Amino acid sequence: MLNTNERLKRLIYQTLLIRRVEERVIELYPSDKIQSPVHLSIGQEPVAVGLCESMSPKDVLFTTYRGHAYYIAKGGKLPELMAELYGRKGGVSGGKAGSMHLAAPEVGMMGSSAVVASTIPHGVGAALAAKLQGTKQAVITIFGDGAIEEGVYHESMNFAVLHKLPVLFVCENNALAVHTSLAQRQAFDIVQHAKSYGINTTVIEDGNDLIKVGDIAAKLLESLRAGGGPEWLMVKTYRYKEHVGPGDDFDAGYRSRSDMEKWLATDPLYKYPEIVKEMEADVKTEIDRAVAFAEASPLPTRADLLTDVE
Amino acid sequence: MTNQSLQKALSYREALNKAMHDAMAASDKVLLFGQGVNDHKGIFGTTSGLADKFGAQRLIEVPLAEEGMTGICIGAALNGAYPINIHIRADFVLLAMNQIINLAAKYKYMFGGLFDIPMMIRLVIGRSWGQGAQHSQSLQSLFAHIPGLTVIMPASSGAIVDSYAHAVQKHRGTVISFEHRLMYDLTFERDHEPEVLGKTPFSQRRVRAGTDVTIVSTSIMSLEARRAADWLADRGISCDVIDLHCVSHIDHDVIMKSVGRTGRLLVADTSWLPYGVSAEICRIVCQNDPGALKAPVVSLGMAPAPCPTAKALEDIYYPNLTTLTDSIATLVRGKNHGIDLPHERSMADVYKRFKGPF
Ligand SMILES: Cc1ncc(C[n+]2csc(CCOP(=O)(O)OP(=O)(O)O)c2C)c(N)n1
Ligand SMILES: [Mg+2]
Numbered sequence: 001m002l003n004t005n006e007r008l009k010r011l012i013y014q015t016l017l018i019r020r021v022e023e024r025v026i027e028l029y030p031s032d033k034i035q036s037p038v039h040l041s042i043g044q045e046p047v048a049v050g051l052c053e054s055m056s057p058k059d060v061l062f063t064t065y066r067g068h069a070y071y072i073a074k075g076g077k078l079p080e081l082m083a084e085l086y087g088r089k090g091g092v093s094g095g096k097a098g099s100m101h102l103a104a105p106e107v108g109m110m111g112s113s114a115v116v117a118s119t120i121p122h123g124v125g126a127a128l129a130a131k132l133q134g135t136k137q138a139v140i141t142i143f144g145d146g147a148i149e150e151g152v153y154h155e156s157m158n159f160a161v162l163h164k165l166p167v168l169f170v171c172e173n174n175a176l177a178v179h180t181s182l183a184q185r186q187a188f189d190i191v192q193h194a195k196s197y198g199i200n201t202t203v204i205e206d207g208n209d210l211i212k213v214g215d216i217a218a219k220l221l222e223s224l225r226a227g228g229g230p231e232w233l234m235v236k237t238y239r240y241k242e243h244v245g246p247g248d249d250f251d252a253g254y255r256s257r258s259d260m261e262k263w264l265a266t267d268p269l270y271k272y273p274e275i276v277k278e279m280e281a282d283v284k285t286e287i288d289r290a291v292a293f294a295e296a297s298p299l300p301t302r303a304d305l306l307t308d309v310e
Numbered sequence: 311m312t313n314q315s316l317q318k319a320l321s322y323r324e325a326l327n328k329a330m331h332d333a334m335a336a337s338d339k340v341l342l343f344g345q346g347v348n349d350h351k352g353i354f355g356t357t358s359g360l361a362d363k364f365g366a367q368r369l370i371e372v373p374l375a376e377e378g379m380t381g382i383c384i385g386a387a388l389n390g391a392y393p394i395n396i397h398i399r400a401d402f403v404l405l406a407m408n409q410i411i412n413l414a415a416k417y418k419y420m421f422g423g424l425f426d427i428p429m430m431i432r433l434v435i436g437r438s439w440g441q442g443a444q445h446s447q448s449l450q451s452l453f454a455h456i457p458g459l460t461v462i463m464p465a466s467s468g469a470i471v472d473s474y475a476h477a478v479q480k481h482r483g484t485v486i487s488f489e490h491r492l493m494y495d496l497t498f499e500r501d502h503e504p505e506v507l508g509k510t511p512f513s514q515r516r517v518r519a520g521t522d523v524t525i526v527s528t529s530i531m532s533l534e535a536r537r538a539a540d541w542l543a544d545r546g547i548s549c550d551v552i553d554l555h556c557v558s559h560i561d562h563d564v565i566m567k568s569v570g571r572t573g574r575l576l577v578a579d580t581s582w583l584p585y586g587v588s589a590e591i592c593r594i595v596c597q598n599d600p601g602a603l604k605a606p607v608v609s610l611g612m613a614p615a616p617c618p619t620a621k622a623l624e625d626i627y628y629p630n631l632t633t634l635t636d637s638i639a640t641l642v643r644g645k646n647h648g649i650d651l652p653h654e655r656s657m658a659d660v661y662k663r664f665k666g667p668f
Contacts, residue, residue, distance in 0.1 A: 035621045036440025087440065087620030095620030098440045114444040115401065116374050149373035150405070177374060179349040185373040252350045299622035309615045 004211075011049050011210040012268055012275050013283070018045040018069045019269055020283050021078070024291065025068075025085065026246040033295075034085045036098035041069035043240035043260070046268055047172055048073040050213025051140060051235075054221055058135075060108040060126050062119040063142040065100040066172075067112035070142065076104030078286060079293035090297030094304060116177075117143055117150035120169070124156045127167035127230070138221040139167045146177030148190055157197045157232075164229035168220050169199075171234040172207075178243045179254040191234060199232045207237035208266040238263040319500055322493040325467035326356035329474035330394070334364045336479055337392060342369045343379060344396035344432075353396055354434070354494055376405035383429050384414050392478055393429040399445050400433035400488060414484045415458030426482040430474070435490045435529070435580065438624065443616035448581035450528065451590070453486050454558040461558040462512060463488045463580075465532040467498040469555060472511035481512075490530045490580070492661040504532075504553050507564050512556040514564045520548035522642050523574040526565065526591050528554050530661070531578040531610075531629075537652075538635040545649050547642050557587055565591060566598045573604040574641050578634060579611045586611065608641050610634060630654055 022040045029038070041048065048069035055061065055074065063070040071081055076092065084091030085099055092104060100114040110126065113119045123141025130137040147153055148171065160167050171190065175182050182190075194201050202220065204213055213235060220231040240260055242249040250257040269276050320328065333340045342357055347369045352358030361369045372379045376397070383393035397403050403410070414427045436445040454461045460483055464470040470489075477485040504515035517532055518539045527535040532553035539549035550568045554560065569575050575595060577588035588609035595602055610629040618624055629637075631654040639647040654660060 035438075036442070036619055037445070087622060091620075095623060096443075096616075096618040098442050098619030100442055100444070101619070114442065115405075146374045149375050151375070151377060178346060179351070180345070180371055184371055254349060300618075300620055301622070302626055305613055305618065305623055305626055306615055 007214075008211065008272075009275055011046075011053065011214060012272055013279050014049045014073055015045045015210065015268055016276055016279055017078075017283050017286065018048065018072050020287055021072065021081075021290075022068060024287050026241075028291075029246040034099075035087065036085065036100070037244050038068075038085075038099045038246065039064075039066040039244050040241045040246070041066050041239075043263060043267070044172060044174065044207070044237045045069045045073075046210045047207045047213060047235045047237050050210050051142075051170060051217045053214040054218035055108065055138065055140065057107040059138045059140070059221065060110045060123075061140045061142065062110050062123045062126070063112045064116070064119065064144060064147075065112060065114045066144070067102045068099070070112070071102040071104060071109055074104060074109040075107035076102065076109055078290040080104075082290040082294035083297045086294040086297065087299070088294055088297035089300045089304065090293060095300045096308070117147035117152050119143070120147065120153050121156040121159075123167050123169070124160045124165060127160065127165035128163060130166055131163070136225050137166065138224040139165075140170055140221075141167060142170045142172055144177065145171060145173040145175060145182060145190065146185065147171075149185060157194070157199065160230040161197050161199050164227070166224035166227070167230045168217075168224060169194075169230065169232045171232075173234050173236045174239045175236075176239065176243070176255070179252065181254070194232045199230055201232045201234070204233070204235045206266050207235040208263065208268055210268050317500070319497050320467040320471075321495060321497045322467055322470065322489070323355050323495065325470040325498070326489065327358065327360075329470050330357055330360060331363070332471070332475060333392070333394065333478040334360060334368060336475075338368075339390060339392045340368070340394065340478060341386065341391050342394050342396065343372050343383060344398070345372055345374065346398065347371060347396065353398060354491075357396070376402055377409055380406035380409035380431075381413065384409060384417070384427055387427045387429045388417075388425060394432060394478075395429065396432040398434050400435050400449050401444050401447050403431065403433055403449070410453070410459070410484070410486075411456050415456045418483065419458060427484045428482055430477050430485045430487060433486065433488050435488055437490070437492050437530075437628070440619045440621065440624070441617065442619035446617040448488065448529070448579075448612070450488055450557050450581060451586040454587075454590070455585075458483070459558060460485045460512065460556065461488070462486070462556045463490075463529040463554070465490075465493070465515075465529050465553050465555065466503055468500070468503040469511070469515070469553075472506075473555070476511040480510075488529060492530055493533070496533075496661065507552075508561055512559065514561055515553040515555050517551035517553050518549060520550040520572070522548045522572055523550065523576060523638055524565070524568040524572045525549050525551045525576045525578060525638065526554055527551060527578040528557060528587055529580045531580055534629075534631060534634055535578055537631055538638055541631075541635055541652050542638060542649070545639075547639060547649070549638060554587065557590075560590070560594060562594050562598055565594050566602065569595055569602045570599070573602065575603060576608040576610070576638055576641055578629065579609070581611055582614060583609050583611045584614070605641055608637050610637060631660075
């Protein structure tokens, strides 16, 4: 068992790694080396890091197009991520996936979809298979606050509760869907509404609290493994960058910079500058290696175009 | 029939904005629905400024609820509204297939003509900048297969302005329009507008008249066909280019007359070939005059796979100007046609002032 300080450092390292990877993407973007829409997770990294802390590679996770953080937190290999963003053959999916469809099945990262809410039921199905086969796996299915508006969310929740499946529903609540606020989209209270399915609900007000997210996720996952039925967790968080793309958009009028400043106050990368400073060099080395791998990786060719269709 | 409403050169994007504006101005019944209709980007600029003019209550910002919202549009249409429901990627409409195919397409017939569902669904086809498997699909044949729907693919600013006005003001049924994202920044000169080959703005269009080969094309492939035809015209091959425009309602005569003159047919569609537009054009030719062709049909479209994200693969996934020109020359002159080809690896590079993020 790690002592508290060691544990915090490990979580901060992962958070920092994700942040700096995303910043490298921003830096590279004008060069057109990454030609793919990128939904950056800057600001939301602690959620991914905390949730994945106590997942073993055997436990599976499904997520969204905003998936760089989850790929890294779940243990996906960084060079393969970079090469994938570069559209290279050495990418985790040989360039066919790009930013929006990351996966790393060897560590239980089972895919991400660019169609909102579409992976929610996959988590439920994976949990059904886990239960019937007695694998003791825990499953996490991640979705945004916007995804809750889709019918498939409700259909999935009902089935999971009905069959007491080992799935943790996680709503990554950044209170935005593209440029619209929750109030513009939803007439109901998300948590009250979730409760009405008869599922246990937990809310983490500060998604920047790495230890808290990690502790709660560990407890909920343990309960899933013990056969306690599905759990539901909302983690509040904040997206610093524009919905898609490398830029800032505080001048667009739908939100203000002061919204972000509240979150900066608890952002672990600003809260623990000493720890971060110690780690910067290692993080940079890791990212430089990944970028070098991507740059050296060959482009896919005609021979790759029609492989893996069926 | 000539192009009516276009007074000056407009970009595709401007034409869309004008079409939305004109529709809302023509009737209070017109309502716009979509994710982002009212935000600072305004569906790539096509709904910008309209809320100020017509009131935000007529531009309805929708939750993420494609099936429900489509049903809500159907209900509104049944009760006197003209909904225009917009999806920034055609791929998202797949969540609404039940409402479109089981309800909107059937409502008139199933009730013996008691109802119409006058509404329009605008779908944007994404291409390039790594749109990948789920942001790039050209789903026209899926809808054109279904009786009760009208499916158009406007390939010029004039086609947008005239067809949308016709859809909203004259047509009584549901119209599904596929707009191509790569065309948004292109400006279409008024005197470059294709000739409309029928009685309504939904009719097929002639992009270029010719005698050696018939090219039937859709959406952005009609622009590509024009470029290929221009290139080949200087090299002694004369192409008759027909922009299909309305893929669900094809005037057989237009196709057969052209094929009757040229004896050769190439179909260039934005989508996959099997069961698609090219298959349909072949059906039309075979049913009307199986002897009309002196050479086998050539069809071009996307490779038979989901769209890969990597640019290196995307560039060969879609036909480009080189492959199109080579295919036409080969069809007319044979494999050793000896005609020099334009060198262009990626169509997106040509049409692109379109660059990421989206
Ligand atoms: C079915 C579907 N509808 C619309 C879109 C366009 N879209 C992409 S992300 C997004 C917002 C989703 O918001 P949320 O679920 O809160 O996730 P976030 O982006 O905030 O992480 C929308 C509307 C889509 N990708 N899929
Ligand atoms: Mg959100």
